[in-house]
Amino acid sequence: MRRRKFFTFISLFGISMTLMILILLTSFYEHIFGGKYPEVYRDRTLFATMIEEADTSNGNNAMRRGPMSLSYINKYVKTLETPEKVAFSSSPNTVNTYGNGKKLKLFFKYTDPVFWEITQFEFLEGKPFNQQTIDANEAVAVINNDTRDDYFGKGVSAIGKTIEINGQDLRVIGVVRGCPITRMMVSADVYMPYHLQKRDPANTQLNGEYMVMALAKSKADLPRIQAEYNDVVKRIPLPKDDFFKPQVLNASLKPYFESMAADTFFNNSDGSTRARFYLFAAAFALLFMSLPAINLVNINISRILERSSEIGIRKAFGASSRTLVWQFIIENVMLTIIGGIIALVLSGAFIAWFNQSDLIPYADLAINWKVAIIAFVLSVVFGLMSGVFPAWRMSKLPVVDALKG
Amino acid sequence: MLSLSQIEKIYRTDTVETLALNNISLEVAKGEFLSIMGPSGCGKSTLLNIMGLLDEPTSGQITIENQVIHGYSDKALSQFRNEKIGFIFQSYHLINDLPVLDNVELPLLYRKVSSKERRKLATEALEKVGLSNRMKHYPTQLSGGQKQRVAIARAIVGRPDLILADEPTGNLDSAMGHEIMEILEQLNTADRTTIVMVTHDEGMAKRTHRLVRLFDGALVSSNQFYTA
Numbered sequence: 001m002r003r004r005k006f007f008t009f010i011s012l013f014g015i016s017m018t019l020m021i022l023i024l025l026t027s028f029y030e031h032i033f034g035g036k037y038p039e040v041y042r043d044r045t046l047f048a049t050m051i052e053e054a055d056t057s058n059g060n061n062a063m064r065r066g067p068m069s070l071s072y073i074n075k076y077v078k079t080l081e082t083p084e085k086v087a088f089s090s091s092p093n094t095v096n097t098y099g100n101g102k103k104l105k106l107f108f109k110y111t112d113p114v115f116w117e118i119t120q121f122e123f124l125e126g127k128p129f130n131q132q133t134i135d136a137n138e139a140v141a142v143i144n145n146d147t148r149d150d151y152f153g154k155g156v157s158a159i160g161k162t163i164e165i166n167g168q169d170l171r172v173i174g175v176v177r178g179c180p181i182t183r184m185m186v187s188a189d190v191y192m193p194y195h196l197q198k199r200d201p202a203n204t205q206l207n208g209e210y211m212v213m214a215l216a217k218s219k220a221d222l223p224r225i226q227a228e229y230n231d232v233v234k235r236i237p238l239p240k241d242d243f244f245k246p247q248v249l250n251a252s253l254k255p256y257f258e259s260m261a262a263d264t265f266f267n268n269s270d271g272s273t274r275a276r277f278y279l280f281a282a283a284f285a286l287l288f289m290s291l292p293a294i295n296l297v298n299i300n301i302s303r304i305l306e307r308s309s310e311i312g313i314r315k316a317f318g319a320s321s322r323t324l325v326w327q328f329i330i331e332n333v334m335l336t337i338i339g340g341i342i343a344l345v346l347s348g349a350f351i352a353w354f355n356q357s358d359l360i361p362y363a364d365l366a367i368n369w370k371v372a373i374i375a376f377v378l379s380v381v382f383g384l385m386s387g388v389f390p391a392w393r394m395s396k397l398p399v400v401d402a403l404k405g
Numbered sequence: 406m407l408s409l410s411q412i413e414k415i416y417r418t419d420t421v422e423t424l425a426l427n428n429i430s431l432e433v434a435k436g437e438f439l440s441i442m443g444p445s446g447c448g449k450s451t452l453l454n455i456m457g458l459l460d461e462p463t464s465g466q467i468t469i470e471n472q473v474i475h476g477y478s479d480k481a482l483s484q485f486r487n488e489k490i491g492f493i494f495q496s497y498h499l500i501n502d503l504p505v506l507d508n509v510e511l512p513l514l515y516r517k518v519s520s521k522e523r524r525k526l527a528t529e530a531l532e533k534v535g536l537s538n539r540m541k542h543y544p545t546q547l548s549g550g551q552k553q554r555v556a557i558a559r560a561i562v563g564r565p566d567l568i569l570a571d572e573p574t575g576n577l578d579s580a581m582g583h584e585i586m587e588i589l590e591q592l593n594t595a596d597r598t599t600i601v602m603v604t605h606d607e608g609m610a611k612r613t614h615r616l617v618r619l620f621d622g623a624l625v626s627s628n629q630f631y632t633a
């Protein structure tokens with residue numbers, strides 16, 4: 001059956017826009033929360049970005065929160081027995097420098113050598129720093145390829161050359177393929193060994209500048225690491241001064257999603273943070289999909305009422321109910337398939353454009369096929385229910401009634 | 406060809422019962438051109454729809470070409486209509502979204518006919534009604550007379566044995582009505598197609614073989630003008 005072009009367009013538009021937005025949202029979700037380069041072990045890594053000391057005694061409501069100090073990490077986190085490895089890195093910070101005649105704004109991080117073991121950065125040249133580097137107090141840095149291209153010139157080898165950061169001349173010993181800034185635990189333009197950070201070593205407070213990654217031997221170990229750490233945290237003595245006398249230390253190691261969602265509405269201390277998010281996301285997706293579905297149902301019903309005389313005519317000239325219902329099924333499924341293909345092509349094009357655009361350097365968005373296929377199947381089901389049921393009812397009418405319209 | 410025996414049709418709504426057809430028995434011979442007249446609301450369309458298996462009688466029996474139509478499935482009825490019967494309606498009932506040629510091809514769509522053959526037969530049918538120059542037009546671009554000729558082409562394209570026409574000239578001026586009547590007469594004499602036609606026009610009725618009159622759902626008289 002021939003459809004009205006306008007209705008066809010509206011339905012197609014609804015289907016493909018919905019699918020496209022779902023595909024893109026999940027793609028962004030994956031980009032941020034999925035374990036991607038260089039955090040390939042993210043699903044068996046626990047994170048701590050902050051600790052919080054609080055004083056709620058005698059009606060007080062004081063708290064201090066922030067990243068951790070070196071002394072804290074060395075005393076209480078590095079000493080944990082269950083993790084395979086514990087690494088730390090400073091929270092991202094920026095610095096201005098001049099290279100190749102340009103002013104560059106660079107993200108830098110101080111890390112320990114284990115950082116290079118928990119992450120799986122690809123070294124385009126050179127190698128990471130290690131414990132000997134730190135013991136020998138060498139002034140070195142690892143940079144990413146964009147920084148190399150900007151600072152030393154495109155494609156020029158940077159190994160052995162000097163880059164100036166914070167007034168310090170650092171010898172470049174490695175160049176990694178960069179990763180998008182959305183991976184905030186690991187992303188930076190310049191990585192320096194932590195001994196070059198002059199402030200923190202003297203810091204005896206709990207709060208400092210570092211975040212922690214703890215790699216488990218297996219996923220099954222994750223709760224055990226958390227339990228061990230919780231146990232340790234309970235027994236940490238809290239330094240008090242005249243102004244701030246904390247009684248409680250809130251510190252925990254969390255999976256990536258939970259550690260990132262710590263300050264959001266989804267946060268829930270009983271460990272259901274991610275479940276809450278998924279529930280919310282699924283509800284949102286369903287609600288979101290129901291809009292074009294309802295639209296489609298409406299359009300189909302009004303179209304069928306409008307076309308009831310057409311159904312009558314076709315039946316008068318020999319179409320059986322079954323033939324007509326089949327036609328509607330095929331029509332709807334075709335429409336959804338075309339809508340799905342449009343959505344895939346558009347999202348594919350958008351993702352390709354986004355990845356090569358410099359909106360987020362090193363972006364590596366990809367289509368989540370599982371979500372795309374589920375959404376696609378759902379829209380076929382909606383299309384069928386909305387088109388076929390009214391058509392079936394209509395085709396059961398005596399032809400004379402259908403003809404009257 | 407077609408035989409109705411003690412046909413009764415009662416329309417029931419919540420409040421009223423309408424006896425639209427009251428004990429109608431009627432024989433239509435093969436090759437006959439029969440006309441039906443009667444005041445508005447007397448049941449002419451109802452009778453024609455029952456003859457065409459578009460509606461079911463409340464009681465009574467229909468026989469078409471010696472087949473008693475009883476307990477047929479939707480599919481069987483559709484196939485029967487498709488092969489044996491062609492309809493012409495007062496309000497044309499063309500599909501406005503389809504061009505003329507596709508409208509005419511419609512009955513062949515539900516048969517095993519190649520698209521090439523469909524095209525050929527539809528073109529021939531349109532030539533018969535003198536509209537072969539309007540094949541690509543849409544129904545809304547045609548005059549009433551042209552629409553009715555498209556409808557006739559559609560009714561005859563599958564070479565049915567029986568054509569049922571409900572006031573085919575009712576919406577047309579007398580000259581156009583005349584032309585339509587000529588096409589029907591031509592079909593009847595040349596192809597020996599049986600035709601049953603509802604009309605309000607005595608003049609048209611007198612050109613057919615036989616006229617039956619309905620009043621309040623009952624057959625009241627029958628005039629034989631010619632024999633088939």
Ligand SMILES: Nc1ncnc2c1ncn2[C@@H]1O[C@H](COP(=O)(O)OP(=O)(O)OP(=O)(O)O)[C@@H](O)[C@H]1O
Nearest residue numbers: 416417423425443444445446447448449450451452
């Ligand atoms: N679907 C229906 N429900 C209830 N009553 C109906 C229905 N269809 C027809 N009728 C009634 O049946 C009677 C016969 O109607 P029908 O359409 O056959 O008349 P007609 O002779 O064709 O009239 P006209 O010349 O105006 O076309 C009328 O009284 C009409 O109101």
Ligand SMILES: [Mg+2]
Nearest residue numbers: 449450451571
């Ligand atoms: Mg009528």
